[in-house]
Amino acid sequence: MSDTPSSGLLIEAEGIAKRIGQRDVLVDAALSVGEGEVVTLIGPNGAGKSTLIRILLGLLKPDRGRVVRRSGLTIGYLPQRFPIDPALPLTVARFLSLAGAADDDIGAILEEVGVGSAADTQIHDLSGGEFQRVLLARALARRPDLLVLDEPLQGVDIAGQADLYRRIGQLRRRLGAGVLLVSHDLHLVMAETDRVVCINHHVCCAGQPEVVSRHPEYLALFGPAVAVYTHSHDHDHDPAGEVVPLAPEREGGGEHG
Amino acid sequence: MDDFVIRALTAGIFIAVIAGPMGCFVVWRHMAFFGATIAHSALLGIALGIVLGVNLTLGLFAVGAVVALILVTAEGRRWLATDTLLSILAHTALALGILVLAFLEGVRIDLMGYLFGDILAVGMRDLWIIGAVTVGGLLALWGLWRPLLKITLHEEVAAIEGVPVLGVRIGFMLLLALLVAVSLKVVGILLITALLVIPAATARRFCSTPETMATVASVFGCVAVALGIAGSAGWDLPTGAAIVAAAAALFLLAFVIPVRAMLRLR
Numbered sequence: 001m002s003d004t005p006s007s008g009l010l011i012e013a014e015g016i017a018k019r020i021g022q023r024d025v026l027v028d029a030a031l032s033v034g035e036g037e038v039v040t041l042i043g044p045n046g047a048g049k050s051t052l053i054r055i056l057l058g059l060l061k062p063d064r065g066r067v068v069r070r071s072g073l074t075i076g077y078l079p080q081r082f083p084i085d086p087a088l089p090l091t092v093a094r095f096l097s098l099a100g101a102a103d104d105d106i107g108a109i110l111e112e113v114g115v116g117s118a119a120d121t122q123i124h125d126l127s128g129g130e131f132q133r134v135l136l137a138r139a140l141a142r143r144p145d146l147l148v149l150d151e152p153l154q155g156v157d158i159a160g161q162a163d164l165y166r167r168i169g170q171l172r173r174r175l176g177a178g179v180l181l182v183s184h185d186l187h188l189v190m191a192e193t194d195r196v197v198c199i200n201h202h203v204c205c206a207g208q209p210e211v212v213s214r215h216p217e218y219l220a221l222f223g224p225a226v227a228v229y230t231h232s233h234d235h236d237h238d239p240a241g242e243v244v245p246l247a248p249e250r251e252g253g254g255e256h257g
Numbered sequence: 258m259d260d261f262v263i264r265a266l267t268a269g270i271f272i273a274v275i276a277g278p279m280g281c282f283v284v285w286r287h288m289a290f291f292g293a294t295i296a297h298s299a300l301l302g303i304a305l306g307i308v309l310g311v312n313l314t315l316g317l318f319a320v321g322a323v324v325a326l327i328l329v330t331a332e333g334r335r336w337l338a339t340d341t342l343l344s345i346l347a348h349t350a351l352a353l354g355i356l357v358l359a360f361l362e363g364v365r366i367d368l369m370g371y372l373f374g375d376i377l378a379v380g381m382r383d384l385w386i387i388g389a390v391t392v393g394g395l396l397a398l399w400g401l402w403r404p405l406l407k408i409t410l411h412e413e414v415a416a417i418e419g420v421p422v423l424g425v426r427i428g429f430m431l432l433l434a435l436l437v438a439v440s441l442k443v444v445g446i447l448l449i450t451a452l453l454v455i456p457a458a459t460a461r462r463f464c465s466t467p468e469t470m471a472t473v474a475s476v477f478g479c480v481a482v483a484l485g486i487a488g489s490a491g492w493d494l495p496t497g498a499a500i501v502a503a504a505a506a507l508f509l510l511a512f513v514i515p516v517r518a519m520l521r522l523r
Contacts, residue, residue: 059416087458094467
């Protein structure tokens, strides 16, 4: 066993097992990300996605298995939740500077994620969608070799999500950075993903998105429900991501007596 | 002005200056009850200081530091909510302190003074200690500032970016224990958290960076100390209570006066 990943890989984990409390969250999980590669990690709730990510990031020690990183690897991480106390006054520029961004790079980074004019805005004055973009900018602040995005686009509308995934794809091509994306909806991220890894405590299936989306194990986990979910929405989401009933169709603009 | 009033004022201002930035972190990190828990352990520190015959401030700091370290380990465990653990620790320490004091025959202590502060009894020696702790504490905060801000924003992200999270947390808690130990004479066990939290909360409205908020909190704290001591000297009010009441009055005033847009400091 070597302590560097195979050539071309930024990070490599194999044989990962982790027991938390009484549950075997991971039994034999593996994951790797190569240079310039976008890997999407997908799996049902409670499948161990977050645990695997935390092990890859070094926040959690696995019971078994090994994780190796390329030496000097810089990781940009966007966590699922990033609560900032409202009593803490902070501009967007300062937020990025605390993340390690060079002062003269901040404008360019914000431009890359589509909030070019936000530098002097207070963090708490941003909308939910703007804040998610700033979080992505924050993950880019140190010009990382590997971007780890854990369900990054909560609270961003569908058009905004498509735009951001496109930007993530562009960034990867320009910076040559690897991207590890955690998602619960393969169809949203398919276009920008090179490889999908589907886990449910172990690796169920892996491969190109088109292949995985037809794989029996994938269908067994997500099944036709995904198709129903993505094609005919029976609910909507408010800006906080909570499920709300569909808004009634607006009917012909404002014909009031 | 009498010498003892000048000493009281100087001591109070030292405490207020360091309590400004410390209080901001207490507010940002939701640690108000942590400060109160360390303060509740102070009586035990005094009692043990008397039993062991060591300097009382040292006894205070030692017990506060032990409580602080217990808090660092207990924080974030899932089996009991943090406020439940804090409550158990705070009241156990307070009870133990009172029990130990009760067993000390022939020792009469000024319980009111420890609970509510006895700033007018601050001597030159106390003043040197308070001054040294303030200067040392500000230097330590200066060094910890950036990593502290980073772990305040997100501990896991900070850890990934190379911040020694546990070390920074322990450092901050020990500073808090030190501050509580030296400010006992100024405001007392029951009021120290107020001097940390109220000026910081007052400052929030006027500030757009963490550093201005810390500075403005110090200024509000100093004003409260000056008003409190003036009220105490003029009308014979209990000093610690007068200082906290003045801080609370400033807090209310800051919300009544519509200054938000005008006074936002960059």
